[in-house]
Amino acid sequence: MxxxxxxxxxxxxxxxxDLQTDACCTDTAIPSYLKKAMAAVHDEVSxxxxxCGLVMPQQLQGMRILDLGSGxxxxCYVLAQLVGEQGSVVGVDMTDEQLAVANRHIEWHREQFGYAKSNxxxxxxxxxxxxxxxLxxxxxxxxxxxxxxxxxPDKAAVLREAYRLLKPGGELYFSDVYADRRVEKELVDDPVxxxxxxxxxxxxxxxxxxAKQAGFLDPRLVEDRPLGIDNEEIALRIGHINFFSATYRLFKLDGLESHCEDYGQAAVYKGGIAHSEQKFLLDKHHLIQKGKMFPVCGNTYRMLKESRFADYFDFYGSTDTHYGIFSGCGTLIPFGSYAVSDEEEDCGCC
Ligand SMILES: C[S@@+](CC[C@H](N)C(=O)[O-])C[C@H]1O[C@@H](n2cnc3c(N)ncnc32)[C@H](O)[C@@H]1O
Structure with a gap:
């Protein structure tokens, strides 16, 4: 394949x-700092x-980033600006023609960004x-x-390798296409x-x-949208399946729990994360306002406290006392709904 x-x-x-779907038309409102960074990329690259989504998580200064299938x-060139000259970006792709375009403009971007050395x-x-x-x-x-x-052809291996290469507390933050059911083999075998x-x-x-088998025990959905198929012939063949473009963040944190458990913990966002001064979006369930006490489950507590976001939060509580399931915070599924892990009740984060 x-x-x-x-x-x-x-x-x-x-x-x-040339694509036959609207995958590339990210309809998320693109923040102005990202529009500016995108505009600074060479036309041939763009x-x-x-x-099919935005893969620019918060707080990237100085980070070392790997892009799987960088085309x-x-x-990579947008991220190169966001990580700054002290950070670095490695893109991996298997297609010579795509790599040729990417490599052709390394020097052009170095000059454009005003860096002494390309990152x-x-x-x-x-x-x-x-x-x-x-690596x-x-x-x-x-x-x-x-x-x-x-x-x-081997998605399990990709997730396993990503887990291996990430630092503890790091994350796989990625956009991809998902289906609302398993796709029939004869359609999988069609190259177009x-x-x-x-x-x-x-x-x-x-x-x-x-994701869970690879060690990413609590996948978090950040955003999603239904995918439109523009080509009638393709829609006739595969239109019975609903496709979604979704962005997930998967933290590498050993020993996350399989469900959101309530230990009475909370976090307060102090501000300071670039471009997220008033509110911080962890995922679709967690839009955290600056200065407001925000009850969190044990897993969310660790995602904030054991990652690059730790310095921007005050943390309250411990895991000494367990108060049962953190109800209503079941795993979000594309599109727009979620699988509840237990009886629904009011919950701090939803
Ligand atoms: C849909 S394009 C996306 C490219 C790029 N991420 C972008 O946003 O423009 C898919 C890219 O993934 C690369 N690719 C697909 N399968 C791959 C694999 N197994 N290993 C490495 N690269 C792969 C293709 O060569 C192609 O450049």
Whole structure:
């Protein structure tokens, strides 16, 4: 399947508009600082952008980031600005034509950003075989990926490798396409449906289970939207399945619990995270206002306290006393609903 995907992204598609879905049309309101960073990317790189979401989490200064399936490098060059000259970005892709575009403009971007030395590099490789690239265990603060994992023939290996390469407290923050059911094999075998990031999409519940098996025990949905199929012929074949573009954040934290448990803990956001001064969005359940006591489950407490966000919060409570399930905070599923882990009750975070 990798050869068919290389052919699709190397030879068939030449421009974002060639895609047959509206995957690239991220309808999230893009904050102005990101628009500015995107505008500073070379036209040829932007023209071959095929992502389906925004993979720019908060607080990136000085971070070391890995982009899985970096394509022509659009997200890498945006992230290169957000991490600053002290941070660095490594992009991995398997398609020569995409890598050629990305590599062609390294020097142009270095000058554009005013850096003494480029902080971006691209490597040729397979995202399910990252061990072949000599990247050190636990050497990345953040791993991003934009509309790629659905294309991988071995998604479990990709998640396992991402877990291995992340530092403890780091996160895999990525956008991808998901389906509301398992896709039939004959559709998976179709190179166009697969290349268009449709038929390789995981059923969202299979994704949750794979993420947990890889060690990412509490996947958090950040945003999602239904995907539109613009081509009538494709819609006729696969339109019975609902597809979503969704952005998840998966923290690498050993021993997270399988459910949100209530220990009576809370956090207060002190402000100070760049571009999130008044409120901090952890995920779709957790929009945390500055200065307001915010009750959290044990897992959320650890995501804030054992990650790069720790310095921006005051923390209250411990896990000494357990008060039962943190009700109503079941795992969110695309699109717009959530699977409740127990009886629904009012909860601090929802
Ligand atoms: C839909 S495009 C997205 C590219 C880029 N993330 C962007 O937002 O423009 C998918 C990219 O993933 C790459 N890709 C797909 N499967 C891959 C794999 N198994 N290993 C490495 N790269 C892969 C393709 O070569 C292509 O460049």
């Amino acid at each position: 990798n050869e068919a995907v290389q052919e699709y992204y190397g030879k068939v598609l030449q421009h974002s508009d 023209a071959r952008y095929y992502g 022509s490098g659009r997200d 971006v590099e691209f490597r040729k490789g397979y995202i399910e075989k990252l061990d072949e690239l000599g 050190e265990n636990e050497s990345f603060d953040i791993i991003v990926s934009n509309c790629v994992i659905n294309l991988s 449906l697969y290349g268009e990031c449709l038929s390789g999409a995981l059923y969202w519940n299979d994704f949750h289970n794979l």
